[in-house]
Amino acid sequence: xxxxxxxxxxxxxxxxxxxxxxxxxxxxxxxxxxxxxxxxxxxxxxxxxxxxxxxxxxxxxxxxxxxxxxxx
Numbered sequence: 001x002x003x004x005x006x007x008x009x010x011x012x013x014x015x016x017x018x019x020x021x022x023x024x025x026x027x028x029x030x031x032x033x034x035x036x037x038x039x040x041x042x043x044x045x046x047x048x049x050x051x052x053x054x055x056x057x058x059x060x061x062x063x064x065x066x067x068x069x070x071x072x
Contacts, residue, residue: 006069026045026046
């Protein structure tokens with residue numbers, strides 16, 4: 001089977017996909033209920049670190065698709 005993208009691009013796409021999944025996994029946590037308040041919903045991990053890692057993964061995905069190896 002022949003792909004339109006080289007092997008290096010496919011590896012970079014797979015790595016960026018894993019980074020996106022890690023970013024979304026960092027945003028997951030226990031929600032606040034109607035009867036009790038969970039202050040963890042405003043933690044730095046959930047509102048800053050997770051989205052930044054996911055954004056980095058999306059940017060890396062674009063770079064991985066557009067990356068072209070320089071030929072000699």
